[in-house]
Amino acid sequence: MRQRLFIPGPVEVSQEVLLSLAKPLMGHRTKDFEEILIECWNMLKQVFKTKNDTLIITGSGTSAMDAAIASCISEGEEVICITGGKFGERLAEIARSYKARVKEVEVTWGETVSIEKVEEAVANSSAKAITLTHNETSTGVLHDAEKIGKIAKEYGLLFIVDGVSSVGGNEFKTDEWSIDIAITGSQKCLATPPGLAFLSVSNKAWEVIEDNDTRNYYLNLKFYRKSLKKNTTPFTPAVSLIYALHQALKEVFKEGLENRIKRHSILAKATREAVKAMNLELLPKEEVASNTVTAIKIPPKLSDDDIRGVMRREHGILLAGGQAQLKGKIFRIGHMGNVSYAELLGMLSALELTLKKAKHDFKLGGGIEAAESIIGKI
The missing domain is CATH 3.90.1150.10 (Aspartate Aminotransferase, domain 1)
Incomplete structure (x- = not known):
């Protein structure tokens, strides 16, 4: 009996996406592959609803969460992390792993965050950033990213949003909601096989990243920015998965x-x-x-x-x-x-x-x- 997936990722993918994985490999530094990357980056901008740079990382959604925290936050800096589920807590765990001072806004699992509590936490802190899991996969709760984005903007904080199970399925407006780093993955709403993660990065975030001394290497977003200017990736990407992404994104916009x-x-x-x-x-x-x-x-x-x-x-x-x-x-x-x-x-x-x-x-x-x-x- 063929098993059907009704889990929150990975999801069923189209026959065309599966077939794209079987295409012959091409050199990842060739002009042909460069054209595919450019089209993917441009389509991702539309999915994120942003004019900011978009990046592709070979890794799970967690790799992009790690990249965002590591590239923006230095040891000893304060981060406000909104929890309320497995993945909101994961952002806090990542921040702690880089020796950040984490101030949690705790949320009962199955409930949404209190905007008043977020504002109170921000007003009484020296935080550099706020993290939020927009759509908490572990509880099925959708948090109000728009209102939290306004708080982040008012106080001059970076706003880092995990949209892994949200982008492409829920309304998600990166620029309008003042999101500095938006994150998603391939295996959920975009209906691509697992293994790719995507970020959009604002100019404000780039200024912080360029000034930050990250401890990470593979997930150092400075490398991705440098390569982006050359229409390539800093490390060998998962070529076949990018074929699949290219096809899946075309299907998104066909619908x-x-x-x-x-x-x-x-x-x-x-x-x-x-x-x-x-x-x-x-x-x-x-x-x-x-x-x-x-x-x-x-x-x-x-x-x-x-x-x-x-x-x-x-x-x-x-x-x-x-x-x-x-x-x-x-x-x-x-x-x-x-x-x-x-x-x-x-x-x-x-x-x-x-x-x-x-x-x-x-x-x-x-x-x-x-x-x-x-x-x-x-």
């Missing part, structure tokens, strides 16, 4: 970026309505829920295996579990990338059968009906 974001929004709304109709409880409040991943509480009488295990074994569908303190307490449905409405309905149908087998109390077919009521309004 239309705004259409893609709208589709993600409809998928998310349909999923939430279906889940409620199945007598399941969402982890976050709907007004702060993500477009790209839905986090759902496991009913008290059921186990993780009753849901995710059966979905995998009997229906060939992979869902994500909870992480850290939420392990065994929630499951997560990823509906990002190229997921179609028909594919979503198929997954929800399998979830209904799984819950029925577990003797969960709900009306069979109610979830599908609720989802169709949302999709049918298109």
Whole structure:
């Protein structure tokens, strides 16, 4: 049985993207490859909604998070890190690994950050930067990057935003929201195989980076800037993955970026309505829920295996579990990338059968009906 991915990355990719991986390799310093890189950089600018430089790193999304912190923050400097989930906490962990003084704005997992708490933390600090995970993959919460960007701008701080599970699926406006370094990865909303990370870097951030004595080598963004001016990369890139990225980005713009974001929004709304109709409880409040991943509480009488295990074994569908303190307490449905409405309905149908087998109390077919009521309004 072929396994279908409904996890928040990696995601299913198109046949055209898969085929692009089989193309013959070319020299990474050739004119032909340079043209592909330039097109990718330009399309990434449109995805990020920025006029800033865009960079491609061969590595996971975490490599770009590491690069941003290492290139901007010196030992002993203060950073305000908004947590509230596994990946918000990861930014704080990276900052600590470079001997920064981390001031956390703690957020209960499943809730959104208090803007008042952020402003209070900034006003009573000597911080150089604020970090935020825009779309917290571990909880399905979307934070208000726009309001936090205004605070960062008002106080003259760098604003570093992890948009790994957000860019291309949620509204994300790098320049308008005063984001100095925006980060995303290949394996989520852009529907490219894992292994590439992307950043947009503002002029303000470049000034800081050029003046910073980073301890990193491979992820030193100064090297990437120097190579960018020559239309190349500082180190050998994953050539085949960049072929795949090139094809995937063309598919994004064939659909239309705004259409893609709208589709993600409809998928998310349909999923939430279906889940409620199945007598399941969402982890976050709907007004702060993500477009790209839905986090759902496991009913008290059921186990993780009753849901995710059966979905995998009997229906060939992979869902994500909870992480850290939420392990065994929630499951997560990823509906990002190229997921179609028909594919979503198929997954929800399998979830209904799984819950029925577990003797969960709900009306069979109610979830599908609720989802169709949302999709049918298109």
